Amino acid sequence: MSKVRFKISMSLDGFVAGPGQSVANPLGIGGMRLHEWAFPLAVWRSMHGLEGGEANESTPVVEESLANIGATVMGRNMFGGHPGPWHPKTPWNGWWGANPPFHHPVFVLTHHARGPLGLEGGTTFTFVTEGIEAALEQARRAAGAMDVSLAGGAGVARQYLVAGLVEEMEINLVPTLLGSGERLFDGAGDDLRGLELVRTVAAAKVTHFRYARR
Amino acid sequence: MSKVRFKISMSLDGFVAGPGQSVANPLGIGGMRLHEWAFPLAVWRSMHGLEGGEANESTPVVEESLANIGATVMGRNMFGGHPGPWHPKTPWNGWWGANPPFHHPVFVLTHHARGPLGLEGGTTFTFVTEGIEAALEQARRAAGAMDVSLAGGAGVARQYLVAGLVEEMEINLVPTLLGSGERLFDGAGDDLRGLELVRTVAAAKVTHFRYARR
Secondary structure, eight states: OOOEEEEEEEETTSEEEOSSOOSSOTTOTTGGGGTTTTTTBHHHHHHTTOOOOBOOTHHHHHHHHHTTEEEEEEEHHHHOSOSSSOOSSSOOOOSSOSSOSOOSEEEEEOSSOOOOEEOGGGOEEEEEOSOHHHHHHHHHHHHTTSEEEEEEOHHHHHHHHHTTOOSEEEEEEESOOOOSSEETTTTOTTOOTTOEEEEEEEOSSOEEEEEEOO | OOOEEEEEEEETTSEEEOSSOOSSOTTOTTGGGGTTTTTTBHHHHHHTTOOOOBOOTHHHHHHHHHTTEEEEEEEHHHHOSOSSSOOSSSOOOOSSOSSOSOOSEEEEEOSSOOOOEEOGGGOEEEEEOSOHHHHHHHHHHHHTTSEEEEEEOHHHHHHHHHTTOOSEEEEEEESOOOOSSEETTTTOTTOOTTOEEEEEEEOSSOEEEEEEOO
């Protein structure tokens, strides 16, 4: 059955982005340190068109996180471009160029209506102004039997989590401190909305915690 | 060589105690959930004079945390009793009765001078008003070749960590949310003062992260 999933990298002190996030530096100061564990992996390099790399305990976790995704939901900030209404003549078309790596329907949460955008390789962007439940309903329909990925940012993942709409989350816990920035769980309260830890995979530079409904 | 060590249980969202800490409820609301992983262990039950219990991946971690401790440093709140000056005639003598489980010298950080207190079984409490470095110096001398344990509370552990005086910390990460309370790393900034992850032990209800200087 179709599940709603997200994965996110988080520091030991709970931050998923450093301070000073901006269009130029979407991860914030120091935020790149949350992702360094992935860069040497062959599976990560291959996703980005690079050869070589290594395999370790994280490899199957990353492979699983990429598999069986039929649709993606993301926030407007992750889609990118300047805030506010879309430019009528030359609207921002995302970070990913003519052939984005999704290859399936993507639903972008925004306050500003815009017609759908179809790009190469099977990626379509649909702009949803009716909120998180409407976006998820459209994404579930598009995904069919496959899963829906919440691509982020963290605020979007947290909104779905708090609404009890997440079936699986993978926390990639990185053993470092960021000290400030954006916390995944700020305002999420003291329960995990039915999710519980179902698997722990420890690698040298990251520990993967999978939460799911039993 | 003698090391300064502490261990602490922390929620996935970074809290080491719940909200509403008080003398009656030192762990705060929900804080007991951070320690439930330990209760079924035979090694924990034996420490508290109980028989039976189980062994799992956490057992050697707990055993190691108890071994080779020659002295302990703790804060006044952990020692307990009412805040402010000691009652001159019937001062508080700690939570642990006539024969406390330390069996070695304990140094209590306090703003209120008091003479030493010797109890049964080799436990002595020395009250230190000159700050964390003075307390540590006395504890190191008392410990000799053995290690010094920072027993807490969290604020004391954080002060020593930020001062760069900790050689080893064991974070028992519990896969739950507390939502609010006291955070271990609040105000600790973005670096671990020379500590790095050296070992991860995953059990079903807790993951033990050991940090040390390489």
